[in-house]
Amino acid sequence: MEPRRLAFDTLLRLEKTPQRLETVLNRNLAAHAKAQPRDRALATNLVYGVLRNRLYLDHLLKPFLRQSLESLDLPVLLILRLGAYEQEFLSTPTFASVNAYVELAKKGPAKKAKGLVNACLRGLDRGRKKVKLPNSETNLNQWLSVRYSHPLWLVNELVSLWGEQEAQSWCEANQEKPAPTIRANTLKTSPQVLTGLLADHAKEITSHTLDPQVLVLKGLKGGVMSLPGFDEGFWQAQDPAATCVTRLLGVEPGMRVLDLCAGAGGKSGHLAELMKNQGQLVCVDPSAGRVKALKENLARLGVKNARVLKAEADKLDAKQMLYDRILIDAPCSGLGVIGRRPDLRWRRSSQDPKRLALLQSEILVKAAEMLCPGGAALYCTCTMMPEENKEVIESFLQSHPEFSLEPAPDEYTKDCWTKDGFFRTMPHRQKSDAFFAARLRKKA
Numbered sequence: 440m441e442p443r444r445l446a447f448d449t450l451l452r453l454e455k456t457p458q459r460l461e462t463v464l465n466r467n468l469a470a471h472a473k474a475q476p477r478d479r480a481l482a483t484n485l486v487y488g489v490l491r492n493r494l495y496l497d498h499l500l501k502p503f504l505r506q507s508l509e510s511l512d513l514p515v516l517l518i519l520r521l522g523a524y525e526q527e528f529l530s531t532p533t534f535a536s537v538n539a540y541v542e543l544a545k546k547g548p549a550k551k552a553k554g555l556v557n558a559c560l561r562g563l564d565r566g567r568k569k570v571k572l573p574n575s576e577t578n579l580n581q582w583l584s585v586r587y588s589h590p591l592w593l594v595n596e597l598v599s600l601w602g603e604q605e606a607q608s609w610c611e612a613n614q615e616k617p618a619p620t621i622r623a624n625t626l627k628t629s630p631q632v633l634t635g636l637l638a639d640h641a642k643e644i645t646s647h648t649l650d651p652q653v654l655v656l657k658g659l660k661g662g663v664m665s666l667p668g669f670d671e672g673f674w675q676a677q678d679p680a681a682t683c684v685t686r687l688l689g690v691e692p693g694m695r696v697l698d699l700c701a702g703a704g705g706k707s708g709h710l711a712e713l714m715k716n717q718g719q720l721v722c723v724d725p726s727a728g729r730v731k732a733l734k735e736n737l738a739r740l741g742v743k744n745a746r747v748l749k750a751e752a753d754k755l756d757a758k759q760m761l762y763d764r765i766l767i768d769a770p771c772s773g774l775g776v777i778g779r780r781p782d783l784r785w786r787r788s789s790q791d792p793k794r795l796a797l798l799q800s801e802i803l804v805k806a807a808e809m810l811c812p813g814g815a816a817l818y819c820t821c822t823m824m825p826e827e828n829k830e831v832i833e834s835f836l837q838s839h840p841e842f843s844l845e846p847a848p849d850e851y852t853k854d855c856w857t858k859d860g861f862f863r864t865m866p867h868r869q870k871s872d873a874f875f876a877a878r879l880r881k882k883a
């Protein structure tokens with residue numbers, strides 16, 4: 440299939456399903472297994488590029504439309520965004536890309552709008568230099584929002600949280616395509632052996648500063664999932680901030696450990712590794728799809744000490760067993776991973792953090808009941824929103840005086856702890872996802 444059509448189909452499908460971008464794109468690519476690697480790469484670039492620059496592209500397109508952007512049919516809008524992205528960011532000659540998008544419109548999804556697509560994209564080509572961004576002197580937030588394609592409500596939050604400079608650096612970092620990172624699974628291999636195995640597949644492989652077990656892969660020759668060693672369980676695709684929070688929980692072989700929001704098991708596999716497959720690891724998640732993926736992942740990674748429960752953490756019977764360590768990787772707005780998952784910035788609203796905080800607090804309260812005296816819990820999210828982080832912890836500590844915050848800086852994370860005792864990473868500082876974590880100790 441033509442790469443632009445593949446990109447268009449993926450973007451259209453994404454608008455109609457809550458599924459993750461990665462899942463939808465991979466499914467579409469798999470359905471066109473015969474597509475050339477070059478075409479697959481272009482389709483992937485187009486999808487991520489459009490999502491990462493959506494607001495900026497809309498701003499470029501507006502002056503060349505007679506009607507408002509909002510009144511366009513979705514297929515037409517998607518074709519225009521793709522065309523604008525290709526003109527602005529890729530080296531395809533404009534006449535060729537405009538023709539390609541007019542053809543795409545003609546072949547079905549936007550047949551009646553082929554004239555509009557043609558006029559708008561050609562207008563953009565001729566008039567691009569006249570399009571001005573909002574004035575950064577008089578309205579910095581609006582400028583940041585359009586320049587870095589972040590929703591205005593999010594920019595307003597960031598600026599009020601950290602000030603203009605930090606907010607700008609944060610938005611800027613989200614526009615860079617992050618290098619893929621993988622965790623070497625020491626139940627089966629070592630970072631050194633894995634580096635050797637992958638040497639021919641990347642231009643450069645280095646250890647991440649947050650975690651020597653995490654390899655940063657630059658100049659990959661194909662997609663991460665086509666690297667050798669995945670089926671054998673030698674590695675797990677994972678962000679270094681995610682491996683940090685698991686490590687900071689401080690599990691040891693022989694402990695009873697609960698992973699309350701285990702998802703597909705990114706952190707569960709790491710926990711089992713740190714426990715050297717000894718002791719009991721219980722992994723809980725309510726999603727049938729994730730529980731299936733979790734079981735497959737644990738088997739692939741060679742985990743032998745885990746039990747998987749499909750359940751909601753907040754509804755568990757706390758009397759069943761007490762645990763030495765509990766990881767609460769809470770369901771969250773995910774706004775700290777919008778560099779890697781650019782679709783999320785368009786799928787979230789300013790109401791989400793407050794709404795999610797209720798569930799996060801309930802899960803944390805349940806975890807508190809299931810932790811043994813003297814035990815430690817680690818609450819974490821991949822967002823920077825205070826409602827889901829600091830405020831959840833502060834209100835928990837107020838109602839649970841038997842708990843205290845216990846920061847645990849190690850040699851790799853010593854710069855990641857805030858004055859008030861929280862772990863925090865930022866994409867422009869640590870070159871990682873933005874994670875938040877609070878380590879909590881229960882009185883013995």
Ligand SMILES: C[S@@+](CC[C@H](N)C(=O)[O-])C[C@H]1O[C@@H](n2cnc3c(N)ncnc32)[C@H](O)[C@@H]1O
Nearest residue numbers: 700701702703704705706726751752768769770
């Ligand atoms: C941040 S993700 C977990 C990611 C996972 N720990 C990993 O490292 O791959 C949050 C998870 O919480 C799960 N979840 C949602 N509601 C929940 C609940 N009431 N109890 C437990 N888990 C829940 C979601 O299904 C999702 O998998």
